[in-house]
Amino acid sequence: MRRPLVLAAILASTLGFPVQAEILIGVAGPMTGKLAWTGTQLKRGAEMAVARINAAGGVLGEQIRLIVADDFCDAQQAVAAAQKLVADKAVLVIGHYCSGASIPASKIYAKAGVVQISPSSTNPTLTEQGYANVFRVCSRDDAQGLQAGNYLADHWGDKKIAILHDDTTYGKGLAEETRKQLNKRGVNETIYQSYEPGKDDYSAEIAGFQTAGIAVLYLGGYHTEAALMVRAARERAYPVQVISGDDTATEAFGLIAGPAAEGTLFTFVADPRRNAEAADVVARFRAENFEPDSWTLHSYGAAEVWAQAVRKAGSLDPQKITETLRKYQFDTVLGRIDFDEKGDLTVQNWVWYVWKGGEYVPLE
Missing domain, CATH: 3.40.50.2300 (Response regulator)
Incomplete structure (x- = not known):
C-alpha cells in the first residue's frame, strides 16, 4: 500500500526514464445529483490545497495527486467509492460530505487503514464508532x-x-x-x-x-x-x-x-472566509471566479491538516499519522484546530x- 503506480514506476526505471513518485489522496462526495454543487465545493477545495502543497514541495519530497470519487450522497455508492479509493492506494480520503455516506464508508477505510477526514459530516455516529483513523474538521450535530x-x-x-x-x-x-x-x-x-x-x-x-x-x-x-x-x-x-x-x-x-x-x-x-488565515486562499478562489462558500475551505483545511501531520510524523504510516493528528495543533485556513480522542474538534463552534x-x- 506504500505507493501507487508501482508497475509503471518499475517499467520507467527499467527503460531509463526518470521516475516521479506520487502520493495519492482522494476526495469523495456527491459530484453528481441534487447535491453536486456541494460536491464541487469539496473538489475545488481539495484541488486548491493539493496545488498549494505541491508548489511548496509536496510532502516527504513527493508530489500529491488527487483522485475524485462520486458517492451521490448514497450509502451503497459511498461504500463502492471507498472500495475504489482503497484499491487505488489512496492514503487519505477527504470526505465524505453526507453523514449517510461517511459512516458506511468509514468502515471500509478503518479496515484498510486509510485516514479519513470529513470536511462536513456532522452526525455524531461518525466518530462515536471508535475508529482511530476517522476525523472531521467540522462540528457535530x-x-x-x-x-x-x-x-x-x-x-x-x-x-x-x-x-x-x-x-x-x-x-x-x-x-x-x-x-x-x-x-x-x-x-x-x-x-x-x-x-x-x-x-x-x-x-x-x-x-x-x-x-x-x-x-x-x-x-x-x-x-x-x-x-x-x-x-x-x-x-x-x-x-x-x-x-x-x-x-x-x-x-x-x-x-x-x-x-x-x-x-x-x-x-x-464560523465562516472561514472571514479568517485572516484564509485571506490569500479566498482571494485565489475569487480570482478564478469561484466563491469558496459552504464547505470549500473545510475541504482545503482537511488536506492542510493531513499534510502537516505527515511532515510532523515524517511518515505515511497511518498509525503514526493518526497519533500525530491527536497529539498536535494545526494552523489552517479554518484557524488553529486540534482533535480529541474521538477525532472530533475540541471546540464545537x-x-x-x-x-x-x-x-x-x-x-x-
Missing part, C-alpha cells in the same frame, strides 16, 4: 441541535413549532437533536414528521402547515428541499419562519429559493446566520 433547540425555545416557545426531517442520517439526526433540546426546555413541538426528499413541489405540505397555524418550521435536511419549501410558503404569502441547519450555507440555496430566501435562519460553523440581500451573513 449534537452541538448544533443544542443550539437550535435553545433558540427555538427562547424565541418561539409560545408559538406552534413544526420540526421536519428528510429521514436521512443527517437530516433526521439533526431534527432529533433539536427536538430533544427543545423538549428539555419544556417546549413541545406541534408537529414532528418526515417529508419526502427529491420532490419538485412542496406546496401541499406548506398549505397543511399554514392551516395548522404553524409559526416556525425547523427543517432537518438538505438545501434543495428547504429552498423549495421557502418558495412555496412565500407564494402563499405565508409568513412562516423557516429555520434549518448547516447545509443551507450554500449559494445554491439562494439560487433555488430566489427572493424567498430572505430571512431564512440557519446554523453553520456553531453560529447563527440569516439570508439577507441574496447572501448569508451572521445574525446580529
Whole structure:
C-alpha cells in the first residue's frame, strides 16, 4: 500500500526514464445529483490545497495527486467509492460530505487503514464508532441541535413549532437533536414528521402547515428541499419562519429559493472566509471566479491538516499519522484546530446566520 503506480514506476526505471513518485489522496462526495454543487465545493477545495502543497514541495519530497470519487450522497455508492479509493492506494480520503455516506464508508477505510477526514459530516455516529483513523474538521450535530433547540425555545416557545426531517442520517439526526433540546426546555413541538426528499413541489405540505397555524418550521435536511419549501410558503404569502441547519450555507440555496430566501435562519460553523488565515486562499478562489462558500475551505483545511501531520510524523504510516493528528495543533485556513480522542474538534463552534440581500451573513 506504500505507493501507487508501482508497475509503471518499475517499467520507467527499467527503460531509463526518470521516475516521479506520487502520493495519492482522494476526495469523495456527491459530484453528481441534487447535491453536486456541494460536491464541487469539496473538489475545488481539495484541488486548491493539493496545488498549494505541491508548489511548496509536496510532502516527504513527493508530489500529491488527487483522485475524485462520486458517492451521490448514497450509502451503497459511498461504500463502492471507498472500495475504489482503497484499491487505488489512496492514503487519505477527504470526505465524505453526507453523514449517510461517511459512516458506511468509514468502515471500509478503518479496515484498510486509510485516514479519513470529513470536511462536513456532522452526525455524531461518525466518530462515536471508535475508529482511530476517522476525523472531521467540522462540528457535530449534537452541538448544533443544542443550539437550535435553545433558540427555538427562547424565541418561539409560545408559538406552534413544526420540526421536519428528510429521514436521512443527517437530516433526521439533526431534527432529533433539536427536538430533544427543545423538549428539555419544556417546549413541545406541534408537529414532528418526515417529508419526502427529491420532490419538485412542496406546496401541499406548506398549505397543511399554514392551516395548522404553524409559526416556525425547523427543517432537518438538505438545501434543495428547504429552498423549495421557502418558495412555496412565500407564494402563499405565508409568513412562516423557516429555520434549518448547516447545509443551507450554500449559494445554491439562494439560487433555488430566489427572493424567498430572505430571512431564512440557519446554523453553520464560523465562516472561514472571514479568517485572516484564509485571506490569500479566498482571494485565489475569487480570482478564478469561484466563491469558496459552504464547505470549500473545510475541504482545503482537511488536506492542510493531513499534510502537516505527515511532515510532523515524517511518515505515511497511518498509525503514526493518526497519533500525530491527536497529539498536535494545526494552523489552517479554518484557524488553529486540534482533535480529541474521538477525532472530533475540541471546540464545537456553531453560529447563527440569516439570508439577507441574496447572501448569508451572521445574525446580529
